Amino acid sequence: MSDEILFAEDIEEEIGEDHGTWKVLIVDDEPEVHAVTKLALSDFVFQEKRLEFISAYNGKQAKQLFLEHNDIAVVLLDVVMETDDAGLKVADFVRNEAMNNFTRIILRTGQPGQAPERDVIINYDINDYKSKTELTAQKLFTVVIAALRSYRDITVIEENRIGLEKIISASADLFSIHSLEHFIDGIVQQLASLLGGSKDCAYLTSAVACPRPIENIDSSQLFVFTGKGEYQHREGERLEEVISGKQLESCQKALQNKSLVYEDEYLVAYCKSKSMRGSLLYMSGLPRKLTKIDKRLVEIFAQNVQIAFDNVLLNKDIEDTQREIIERIGQALEYHFGEGKHILRVVKMCELLGSKIGLSEDEIKMLGLAVPLHDIGKFKIPEVILNKADKLSDSERKVVQNHAEFGYLVLKNSKRPLIRTAALIARDHHEYWNGKGYPRGKYGEEIHIFCRITALVDAYDALRHSRNYKEAWPLEKVVENIKQQKGLQFDPSLVDVLLENIDAIEQIIADNPDPLVE
Incomplete structure (x- = not known):
């Protein structure tokens, strides 16, 4: 006989997919009941999920376990334990x-007379009532199967309800977004809520909608519109340049079939569009395997994403049109009055101060769009007075001051909030903090914050640049003048903010110099 030791060949054990378990809580003061119940249901399987048993031996323990586990499917609950109604108190708890309201409660009692079935069923929200003597192994099996089916259906309904709420919330949030910069943030945030998060995300659409339009290409191609994670800063790049391999094939399949393609680590959702070939929402690094409900929610969400995207583009086009019209009017004013890039600088400075004092994004946008019209009333001032290098007479000064009220009259009857805001700024940007300005002698916070910001910025930029009646002042002299007028002409808190950000203000001036006069 050979002394050589021979080992049997290792056979790799196939590991089945884990489908999870159904949690069953056994509440009974008799340990034998726990043992018998577990034995009777030891080979129980429902929808490829086995049972996970949890034990409690009195009402207090049972209550604590319900606080610790929010996914108990069924509780087999003894009525009489430390007290005659301990189980009923647990059911009520x-x-x-x-x-x-999801856990299925099955009351088991060895003393039916202590808690009559009719009274218990009427007075307590339980799902079944059984005497221990009638619960054979087969009947126990039947009761648990029925309870699990009920629990399954209730949880599916609840998941759909929660999913519907999330879709409604996501849609509302997306449709409230009017900024292309915030669009992808909104998508990622809402999908994170739906799916539990993801690492990378890209929104791919046709080149005509890219933030960096690409000329002379096939408009049927898809490009990264915007992205997060790995796809951040990849705007304008072709789909084939940022996604490859099986993921690219999935993208092409989703686009061709106009469907959702899902793998363990990523998903691609087709977004239907009336105006374009269609778009894709690509997400990778998914935190978990998606359920059928998850996939359905993503499909619904993808359609809302495209509608929201079209809405963002429409709003952007409207805002860009408004901005261009007003900027062109401002440029006409600059050209007519020889003020170089004064209005452009004033807009940028106003937006800077607005952000520093905590105005909302919508308020900053409104201010930036309205402020180019602040001096539209100057068209009323005769050029001989406007270009006069000598000191103005009292009557001439009165004519100049009338431009504020005239600008207001030109704009005030509009029903558009933007134009009405511009009218207010045109009228009140010469009001003083101490009430000695014009045209109406307003003072303090009675003057709208937009007007106070414009007044300070307008004066600062005018002092820093030459006009036909004055030379440009050096920075030190301008700062000294602004400090002297703090609390008199200008809002003192705004003066502090401007001086705290003087470097940024001066950078705006450096970046936008007046053109050289030939």
């Missing part, structure tokens, strides 16, 4: 204190 589950429904009315723990607010758990």
Whole structure:
């Protein structure tokens, strides 16, 4: 006989997919009941999921376990334990204190006379009532199967309800977004809520909608519109340049079939569009395997994404049109009055101060769009007075001051909030903090914050640049003058903010110099 030791060949054990478990809580003061119940249901399988048993031996333990586990599918609950109604108190706790309406409660009692079935069924929100003597192994199996089916259906309904709420919330949030910069943030945030998060995300659409339009290409191609994670800063690049391999094939399949393509680590959702070939929403690094409900929610969400995207583009086009019209009017004013890039600088300075004092994004946008019209009333001033290098007479000064009220009259009857805001700024940007300005002698916070910001910025830029009646002042002299007028002409808190950000203000001036006069 050979002394050589021979080992049997290792056979790799096939590991089945984990489908999870159904949690079953056994509440009974008799340990034998726990053992028998577990034995009777030891080979129980429902929808490829086995049972996970949890034990409690009195009412107090049972209540604590319900607080610790929010996914108990079935509780087999003894009525008589430390007290004659301990089980009934647990049932009441589950429904009315723990607010758990999903767990199926099956009461088991060895003393039916202590808690008559009719009274218990009427007075307590339980799902079944059984005497221990009648619960054979087969009947126990049947009761648990029925309870699990009920629990499954209720949880599916609840998941759909929660999903519907999330879709409604996501849609509302997306449709409230009017900024292309915030669009992808909104998508990622809402999908994170739906799916539990992801690492990378890209929104791919036709080149005509890219933030960096690409000329002379096939408009049927898809390009990265915007992205997060790995796809951040890849705007304008072709789909084939940023996604490859099986992921690219999935993208092409989703686009061709106009469908959702899902793998363990990523998904591609087709977004239907009336105006374009269609778009794709690509996400990778998914935190978990998606359920059928998840996939359905993503499909619904993808359609809302495209509608929201079209909405963003439409709003952007409207805002860009408004901005261009007003900027062109401002440029006409600059050209007519020989003020170089004064209005452009004033807009940028106003937006800077607005952000520093905590104005909302919508307020800053409104201010930036309206402020180019602040001096539109100057068209009323005769050029001989406007270009006069000598000191103005009292009557001439009165004519100049009338430009504020005239600008207001030109704009005030509009129904558009933007134009009405411009009218207010045109009228009140010469009001003083101490009430000695014009045209109406307003003072302090009675003057709208937009007007106070414009007044300070307008004066600062005018002092820093030459006019036909004055030379440009050096920075030190301008700062000294602004400090002297703090609390008199200008809002003192705004003066502090301007001086705290003087480097940024001066950078705006450096970046936007007046053109050289030939």
